[in-house]
Amino acid sequence: VPVIRLLLLILHLQCRAQKDNVVQPQGDVTAAEGEAVTLHCGYNSSRNGPSLYWYRQDGNQSPKFILSRFKLDEGNTEEHFKERFSSSLNSDLRSVPLKIQKLQVSDSAVYYCAVEPTVTGNNTTLYKNLWSKDNTILHNIH
Template sequence: LLIHLFLCMFSSSSECKGADRVIQPTEDVIAAEGDTVTLNCKFETSNPSYYLFWYKQDGNNSPKFILSRIQRDDGNSPDEFKERFSSTLDSTSKSVPLKIQKLQLSDSAVYYCEFWNTTGI
């Protein structure tokens, strides 16, 4: 079985600034069941404080929260995603890749990387 992972992106902040954005490849990722894949997400910001999130959306359902990463913190993730989904925020390269291990057919979805500027929150 092949698993299709689609990538999209969006960025939000309490103050919309042109310098704050995520850069995420939009091509399909095709992998086999049981494989490990890494979905890339880079961000640009001049702000010293921010959050990054990953979401999964399958079918016509609403996006489902996978995990968050905060500068100098491990962030959090719901129990259903803790075992196979992981990410590390690298503030030097400004990236927060999502690693999915032991792919399952149910992982076929659109994956969103989101950036939040916490300045002023």
């Protein structure tokens, strides 16, 4: 049975005034094909009812939108992911776990959790900052 490895990184979006961020307790997750996994993501937000997002990055490709959650099960899920990917926003626990059913080898990727706003910058240039668990910047996505 092939082993599937999922790498979780924090998409920490620096909001200086609001101090909104996500907290990713796991690093690598390893599971067998056909199993189910839950990728955990906690968040801090100064907003009442923040928007949270999950993205997936395969290899050197750009991150792809999986889903968004605004409260409980409200939000959008990209059509390609609707069958096996789900999430519920728990505002009491401040978490938005991503559940993946029936793992496939093609699910091996880097998964990002983000809290709105997901971009900072001016009208012409938008920046996304990727941060590691020890709060060192990994790289910018422009």
